[in-house]
Amino acid sequence: MKWFAPLALMIPSACALAQSSIEIYGITDAGINYLSNAQSGRIGTRLNGNARWAFYDGSVGGQQGSRLGIRGFEDLGGGYRALVRLENGFSLQNGAAGQGGAIFGREAWTGIEAPYGQITLGRQYSAIVQFYAPILAAQQWAGYMSAHPGDLDDASKTWRINNSLKYTSPVISGWQFGGVIGREGNSGDPGSDAVWSVGAAFHEHGFRFGAGFLSAAKPNTSFFGSNVNSAAASANNMGSLGSLSPESNPVFGSYASAQSLRILALAASYTLSRATVALAYSRTDFAKLGSNAGPNPFRYTGTASFDDIELSALYQLTSRFDIGTNVNYLRGGSVDGKANAAYTTATLGAMYFLSKSTDIYSLVVGEKAAGTDSFDQPSVAAITGMTPSSTSFQLAVRIGMKHTF
Template identity: 45%
Template sequence: MASRSVARVVAASSLLAAASAHAQSSVTLYGVIDAGLNYISNVQTGRTASGLQGEHQYSFQDGATGGIRGSRWGLRGTEDLGGGLNAIFVLENGFSINNGTLAQGGAEFGRQAYVGLQSPYGNATAGRQYDSVVDFIQPFLSGAAWAGYFGAHAGDVDNTLNTRRINNSVKFMSIDYAGFRFGGLYSFGGVPGSVGHNQVWSAGASYRNGSLALAAAYLNARNPNLSFYGTNPNAGTTAASNNLGSVGSATSPQSNPIYAGYASASTTQIVSAAGSYQLGPASVGLIYSNVQFRGLGSSSGPNPFGYSGTATFNNAEVNLRYQINSALLAGVAYMYTHNSGADNTGSASYNQVQAGTDYFLSKRTDVYLIVAYQHASGHDSLNQPAVAYITGQTPSANNHQVGVRIGMSHRF
């Protein structure tokens, strides 16, 4: 009897040893710290009987509100399950270098948090993740390369610079098939008796061949005030809340006047396409997106201006990046956004030009300079003469705004 027990222990130990040898795993700690000084020519300070009031501003800001890279740290892990299959996970925290507080509305892992399987065909993951517009279109933007959050399309209305993350989502991203990749995401609304309520889905694809790169992506969000714009912990959880922005007050500035007035949309739809061409040290990029806030006046969110119908944004960007040498790059870009307005309001246009340079002191540390100018015209979503709003900053009290940032980032 004793000999049988010993044999079982030896056998179990052998199986555990074999499993341990078979399952190779690793966990990597990584991160970015981005800090800088910003100058903004005019920011709102409030409102009086004569209209919006504003002053110029000097401030110290984390990269997430004006820099090239938002400060973060994360854990990335993988475990070999055999047969070409791996278990994978990412937990990524965003924080502010200003005061050490959590970013993304106070979420502990607000940038990304997912687990899944990696196979010879691609990755299948579940959790809080980036949508297909971010995955496939963002790499073409000047904002992703050298212009930072200053370089987002007006208010990041098309989410190409990743202002919003998608909760409760499942996602697939294929491997590279001779330069072609594809993927998609679905977020469960979780509302009893209504599969479509609060759901979000997206899909995209890209193709690279030598110097040429192309991509396209689509996103559809039902009840977007909560499902798309309300995914951070500090967001409102009822239709009475406006998670897109605010009208401000006598003592506080407005927030996101470009599309804050469209919280009552029943659906937000984003269609986007991009391309780039590399010619030696120079690269030219083109991006277009169409964003529609459909079904205005629904019960999805507040509608203080009584909007109805659809508000449509068309965004276009052309950018040029030049690698001066191995350590120094420079870029310029022009962006145009036109909001056709809802069925019973006027339209607005936003023209922005920006330039920047980035110098790498080492493989992990760089210093950079970004300059942006925006001019607004027409009437915006808050039913007022359109004001300039360089993304990530406080809106201007008038129709123009200049932003300058000097920053430094370090990767670990």
């Protein structure tokens, strides 16, 4: 075995020469949720509901969904690096994989980083997630419960773009921009199920700005149907009306027949000392309803448009204790003469950091609904990630703990 010693010495030298790195990382988020009213189904036209207490993973109203990931790079020389990221979402409740059971359902991509930017290919987030979403309260501290109703503007990482090519520029004088294009690949007509997104951001001297735009053809399958267990266009990947079971996504669940989806999103924030205030706006259009992109039980036609505005504030009381508040107003969805729906959502949050890696937190979210929702019924409150209410009001409370590694 004398040959083994010099061979062993060569291994770290080779690794050093390649300058490669592989890192395993993750988040666990667990907590107890209280929901003042959760649908249990319906009798005739009347929705039933009752209060509920339960243990949930962070993906159900927590600050962040639990995940386990692998990221790595290899230095290729001359300012070039090979990159890879594989990220799995899972539930602490039972260990099940998230995102429809995909082993790497959150992200799965590889690519090249160069002096002129980064190019990656795989299952990736839109430019709205990359440039607009980081300014919102949901992504910073308030969690999925405070996300815009139904996450209709793609700001809370509910959906991904499959088979995608993405470019991200380097930061230039505080500015960064990028875009991504992909398609689900279920159609023989190129572009018939294409999804593309572009965006830009600026961050300097306490001021932050982010903007994104997304366009999806036949969004029921190309965007909302991007998980491995999603159904074909004959079924609805955006929501369900429910009868014996609770409804799913009454905000826009019946707009699956839209020929196209368009989202424009803008946000800005300013940080001064310990305080940060932010303002965000988005416009979401489900256009050309009545196409063959998905089921249309109410025979809608035309375009259902939503406008969303958010105002939030975060204050650092001490080096370990933060408090935040957020108010969001969503209005729209009028189509074929039915009244607009309106959702007003308010959030209060408190976070105490036990260490750089672990914090305990509490979130209180209340939502009031009005008008007529996509299921052509009096709008019910539907706090994002929660079972919708059977009434126009819903209150959710969570106490949780998050650990990053």
